[in-house]
Amino acid sequence: MMKKIVFISLAILYSLGLQAENLDDIFSGGRALYQQKLELSDYRLVLSVPKKVNSQWSFDRSESLQGSLEKRTIELSQDESFSEAKQGLENYLYSMEAQAIFMCSSLDCGSSNVWANEIFGVKQLYGLDASQSYQIWQLNQEGKTQYLIWYLSQRGNRRIYLQLELVTPLAESVIAIAPDPETLLKTIVDAGFYVVPDALLSQQDDAFFEALVQAIQRKPRQIFAIVGHTYTERRWEANQKKSEAIAQQFADLLIEKGIKAAQLKVIGMGSFAPQGKKGLARVEIVIP
Incomplete structure (x- = not known):
């Protein structure tokens, strides 16, 4: 099963910006709920766990990026477990020599409701606080810097959802972001x-x-x-x-x-x- 997850992760990541393949075909039973490409003048890269201050959600650390955004919301197959999907994504990114900038998992991420509705604006991502993972990775390929943001969550009905967002900053807006x-x-x-x-x-x-x-x-x-x-x-x-x-x-x-x-x-x-x-x-x- 782990080899299968790694293959699936590879196919999805390549489909983001590198290949315009059909996710329904390459995700082996999973399905894409939403997908979008757009240009942004202010993408908020969240680099910390959300905290509520004076009735407002805030972050100890975040950065603003300008460039293109490609994002997908995917419902994973019921044959795939949360831990295998998480490990498969991490293993593939390690194999690409990508640099992890921020990670949180389970209760350390805070409220899944905040990630789903306040940050990503996708209600399907709202799952169990104990079954969630948020990660940011920096990719450096062929002289181009990109940031891959993903959020994985499992709901009470055992369904697992994955949010993938690939940000390609404009060359003049690329900044050095130190990892946590x-x-x-x-x-x-x-x-x-x-x-x-x-x-x-x-x-x-x-x-x-x-x-x-x-x-x-x-x-x-x-x-x-x-x-x-x-x-x-x-x-x-x-x-x-x-x-x-x-x-x-x-x-x-x-x-x-x-x-x-x-x-x-x-x-x-x-x-x-x-x-x-x-x-x-x-x-x-x-x-x-």
Whole structure:
């Protein structure tokens, strides 16, 4: 069943902006209730759980984006479970090397009624507070930045609904959005590793760097390996030495920000593990 869900997730995500396929055909028993494409001058990207302040719903964190929006509301087949659909979507996005920016699940998301009616405006999404998941992922393909927002909920009658929204910002409106620390930690733990963005290697993105520091500090007993890879030299020994140096440099930045040196293990892999490499050097955070 899991393989089936992953395939379904892949087909749906490709259908958003990449292929105009019929969701009724590719969703294996699921059906699209609504679908729409439009241009927006102000799309609210919700990056926190809704809170009620002075009788109004508000958010500790959100961003406004300008660009195109493609969205679908889908009723999943009764053969598919909530947990399998959620895991299948996450696994596929991890496989695409997408970056998770914000995640919440179950009661941590707050009221499903708010997500369904106040945020997405789709009444079918109103389900059980204990059976819901909201996630935002950043996709970077062929030099284009996109944001995939999805909300999954299960109603009391066991029916499961999925809201998918793909935002493609105008090039001039693309902004750097740092992930939530808890989301970043979940990403590292679930995948077992995390490829450090180039901007973090020189601490150019302070908000992102601070989120990473907070994520590591939430696991004070966990050892994190800082693993360097380089492919610039002919000899492996030279690559190994250089990769260890860039890994150590990044570890030193973390230590300066308050991470205990005992939590970090620096490893230089040289040109080993070249499969899927991007660029001539990279640093990964790995859970041994």
